[in-house]
Amino acid sequence: MSKSLVNLARFALVLSLTGFVAVGCGRKGDLDRPSTPVEQQNKRGGPAKAQPAQDQPFLLDPLL
Secondary structure, three states, X not given: OHHHHHHHHHHHHHHHHHHHHHHHOOOOOOOOOOOOXXXXXXXXXXXXXXXXXXXXXXXXHHHO
């Protein structure tokens, strides 16, 4: 009986750790309603506007 309880506790621990890892995955930012247009999704209100990233060459670009 004790061995099955230990196995159950291990299973519960692995299952809960898997849940925590799954919760950590995803897009960072505000939650968007499904009806929000693409241009307005994940925009934060504030005075600072993000600058677009400049295109920099990457080592493997010629292979693509």
